[in-house]
Amino acid sequence: MSPQDAAAETALTGRGEQTRRLILETALRLFKERGYDETTMRLIAETAGVSLGNAYYYFRSKEHLIQAYYARSNEEHVAALETALGRERTLAGRLRVFIRTKIDTSEAYHRFAGQLFRTAADPESPLNPFSDASSAVREAAIGVLARVVDGSDAKVPADLRAELPRLLWMWEMGVILYWIHDRSEGRARTRKLADRTAELVAKLVAIASNPLMRPLRKMALELIEDVR
Amino acid sequence: MSPQDAAAETALTGRGEQTRRLILETALRLFKERGYDETTMRLIAETAGVSLGNAYYYFRSKEHLIQAYYARSNEEHVAALETALGRERTLAGRLRVFIRTKIDTSEAYHRFAGQLFRTAADPESPLNPFSDASSAVREAAIGVLARVVDGSDAKVPADLRAELPRLLWMWEMGVILYWIHDRSEGRARTRKLADRTAELVAKLVAIASNPLMRPLRKMALELIEDVR
């Protein structure tokens, strides 16, 4: 069993676990401070006080250090979301809170995320959000959206309700894509996009839930299922 | 004036133009045959029979060789589209032809496109389809879509008509994103997605063109304008 696999398990006590944590925390700090490209593996090793080879012993590649970022970013988002959601019950309101907290908790990593995205976009990369390797993180994020929908007072037909979290996840990915490219002060443009698409999406859900829209809705949902 | 700039101009006759072409054709061939990562700058230079330094004299970086791919891919698509469009007049039909020819003409570059996408996803990269540097290629592609719409018999209100080509370009990007990740035989899944979203998009355009949808349409169009 490689240390990479072992890390996925319990052990905070393991022999090398100390070293592993040290390397990981050092890397995340440097990524945040200096960005991805500027943080070389040599620098991470040096700063952590271990050898280059040793860093590679614990992390198969530089990319593997990023998995930790995903997980951490998700945790921070969920925590912020729980408190911010309060007793908001409209779908539009809940979606707005969801996407705003996502933007807020990601802000510190904006620069890093841009460079990261380059790697994540590679279809061969396990970091790519559509990959099998990312399915755990992806399904977790979709699960969060399912709770956002289920906690709302929106009346959504069962067929749409089943697919809606996945569709909303794609909306989230779209907003993130925009955010990554957003150079505006305080990410103002992304915030505008986020708020207004949250409203728009809620309206579309309402329209799509109308019985008159059933044929079109069926067509779209079948397509999604087929193509997934 | 650097040779990179000069190349953008007329000269097929210039003294180094021969060398430039040779390097470019060699690179495109190798990219297609072996993929992007496997085609090293050293290999390109060697295969073309020039020195490594010489290759860098003509192309500032490996990425710059890709600009040529964009242009070529577009040319091939437009050519195929013109003949395939025939006298198709329905919007759904024209969109289907558009997207099918795109998939067909891109197929030879599938592997290459995946690796390319990694670089293109970087917000800092001039290759990124949303960047200023790509605006010429992007606007050309949007122009093609405007012709696809204008040649159809669909009745589209002026406000939507103005934005539609840009929206369709985003649809195209989405399909390409899916295509890049598509490992299915003969890219069957992308073809299904393409055909069926073409139909769906045409239906959505019809619905959005309905006077009853005017408020929602306005809302969406204003959002797009604000956020562009």
Added chain:
DNA sequence: GTCTATAACCGGATAGAC
């Protein structure tokens, strides 16, 4: 001023000794 070649540098990744 136009072009070509050689020798480096730098950072991700690996091999293998201890």
Added chain:
DNA sequence: GTCTATCCGGTTATAGAC
């Protein structure tokens, strides 16, 4: 489990040839 020595490929510096 940790290290040192190396490889490999993108990129740059630079010396000069035509």
